[in-house]
Amino acid sequence: MAALKNYTLCTYAILLTLTFCYSAMASHSSSQAMKGAYFPSWAQNFTPSSINTNLFTHIYYAFLTPNNVTFKFGIEHTQALLLVDFTSTLHAKNPPVKTLFSVGGAAEGTVLFSRLAADSWSRSNFIHSSIEVARKFGFDGVDLDWEFPQSSQDMVNLAFLLEEWRVEVEKEASATSRPPLLLSAAVYYSADVLFDGPPRAYPSASISKNLDWINVMAYDYHGGWDPSATGAQAALFDPTSNVSTSYGLGSWIRSGVPRSKLIMGLPLYGRTWQLKDPTLHGIGAPAIDVGPGPDGTGVLTFAEVVKFNKDNKSKVVYDLTTVSVYSVAGTIWIGYDDTTSVTVKIGYAQRLGLRGYFFWAVNGDYKWKISKRASHLWSL
Numbered sequence: 001m002a003a004l005k006n007y008t009l010c011t012y013a014i015l016l017t018l019t020f021c022y023s024a025m026a027s028h029s030s031s032q033a034m035k036g037a038y039f040p041s042w043a044q045n046f047t048p049s050s051i052n053t054n055l056f057t058h059i060y061y062a063f064l065t066p067n068n069v070t071f072k073f074g075i076e077h078t079q080a081l082l083l084v085d086f087t088s089t090l091h092a093k094n095p096p097v098k099t100l101f102s103v104g105g106a107a108e109g110t111v112l113f114s115r116l117a118a119d120s121w122s123r124s125n126f127i128h129s130s131i132e133v134a135r136k137f138g139f140d141g142v143d144l145d146w147e148f149p150q151s152s153q154d155m156v157n158l159a160f161l162l163e164e165w166r167v168e169v170e171k172e173a174s175a176t177s178r179p180p181l182l183l184s185a186a187v188y189y190s191a192d193v194l195f196d197g198p199p200r201a202y203p204s205a206s207i208s209k210n211l212d213w214i215n216v217m218a219y220d221y222h223g224g225w226d227p228s229a230t231g232a233q234a235a236l237f238d239p240t241s242n243v244s245t246s247y248g249l250g251s252w253i254r255s256g257v258p259r260s261k262l263i264m265g266l267p268l269y270g271r272t273w274q275l276k277d278p279t280l281h282g283i284g285a286p287a288i289d290v291g292p293g294p295d296g297t298g299v300l301t302f303a304e305v306v307k308f309n310k311d312n313k314s315k316v317v318y319d320l321t322t323v324s325v326y327s328v329a330g331t332i333w334i335g336y337d338d339t340t341s342v343t344v345k346i347g348y349a350q351r352l353g354l355r356g357y358f359f360w361a362v363n364g365d366y367k368w369k370i371s372k373r374a375s376h377l378w379s380l
């Protein structure tokens, strides 16, 4: 409510004094700001110690996956060492950050989670094991990354899972006199999942009640799965469809999840295409394939995009309509976010009264440029 009031206040105040309005809003936003980022444990040449913790408040270890028969985590010796290194390094940094481990991820898919959530025995095994792993390895919380519930029944089961998880987390906290573990989830960009089957709504009441926050994955709107046209993979606005961050965040707000529990996702990577005709290079231009990127995925980290643009003398275009950036070199087209588009998105998220933002993924930045800009803006 405070955020809403500030927003209304701003609408009037903007006529009088921009400065006042800005500081009134910013002080609200910074009170419990969330500056998150996922750490891909498979990243080469990037360790927890390389993370500049001045720029983040929460770092997620990606990913752990429970066993598909017992639904408990089986942590092998080498992984145990990595987990201990992750939490101890990040807690010992100055300033320290909170650590969560994230469960699942895009590569895991949906089937394991559908089975896990479907009955109370598997839910209970998973929940108890997640709490045990978090405490044993020194994490502050657990993040569920189920991509994505496939049916309305999955959504109902997800609600049960979150409900039971919260109960056990509170029980454990009072039994051990420790602060409860944090519980979060990475979710689809909109409160209704709109692809691969019938539209299905997330259980927003259970989410609001049982999770500390959700990470809204506001990216991957376009990519190699549609190689026929370029696209702004994390467009803030799209006048021609609902596939945009403004629509997604609006749908989460309409679903009833409190703004203080909504975290806007920002990509530290771009998606590439090969243009059909180098002279036609707008957003939605005809393409024949994905462009550069390992394994033919057409994905480059922001740091790789910066290098590519420099090496190939790319033309860089900021697109006002979508609030995104693209670069063109010959027939190679790359859509991504830079400090400019992120600046506009941060302003948008603050005006909505959201709690903060997170990045996928922390190793993608170029000299911490985007992370620094975002952190600075949210702290103003």
Ligand SMILES: *[C@@H]1O[C@H](CO)[C@@H](O)[C@H](O)[C@H]1NC(C)=O
Pocket (backbone or CB within 6 Å): 068, 069
């Ligand atoms: C469980 O995982 C194993 C090893 O990855 C796989 O061979 C098996 O098919 C999976 N079982 C189920 C029920 O998904």
Ligand SMILES: *[C@@H]1O[C@H](CO)[C@@H](O)[C@H](O)[C@H]1NC(C)=O
Pocket (backbone or CB within 6 Å): 240, 241, 242
């Ligand atoms: C966008 O969403 C709104 C409300 O959810 C709906 O009424 C409208 O039909 C959607 N538009 C498109 C192009 O799908």
Ligand SMILES: *[C@@H]1O[C@H](CO)[C@@H](O)[C@H](O)[C@H]1NC(C)=O
Pocket (backbone or CB within 6 Å): 307, 308, 309, 311, 312, 329, 330, 332
């Ligand atoms: C652009 O530069 C990259 C190195 O950053 C190089 O690998 C690639 O071949 C170049 N691509 C084109 C189309 O020139």
